Amino acid sequence: MKHEDLPGAQQDALDAATFRRLLAHLDAHKDVQNIDLMILADFCRNCLGKWYDAAAKEQGVALAPEAARERIYGMAYADWKRDFQTAATPEQLAALEARKKA
Template sequence: MTEPRSDRADPLDMLPDAVAAAAFRRLVRHLRHRHDAQNIELMGLAGFCRNCLADWILDAGYDGDKGAARELIHGMPMDQWKATRQSEATAEQLERMQASVAKNAPDLR
């Protein structure tokens, strides 16, 4: 796989904000529906999870705090999510997550 060229504009930046926002909302709603896809599994496969999305909206200027951002993404308070949706992570899941996160570029903005 080749790295994207840094001297060229990223076509993603040309995507209209309304289109990007609609796609983001669809992704979040999909993740809410697929609560069987655990955050630890998302981290192990893709290096990000629902909590990352909450952090990213904070980084993008969301006015709420971390708890409000997570509630927005999860569709419920974090305590409720953990009690009803989150299972205990296995050692294998944690290992896979650490390896996956190590592959993340330092800054994908």
């Protein structure tokens, strides 16, 4: 069966399960910094939070942006930042700038 042949509800369930697995994977790898994700994949946890918030708005769900970000980080963003975010190195900043120019 091709994915486009799946009923909408089943496709939504698979998408949701995959998204939950992505969040669990990111949670298990807190050592991976957002800047590294931005350099390699052009998105990060903050992007996911913004996309989550946008999806809520599209569906008419009144969700605070902080709540969307907390869903992605699994905790308050300030706590994650304090406990897990490291300062970007000059090399990371240069790589991010090069990515933006590409």
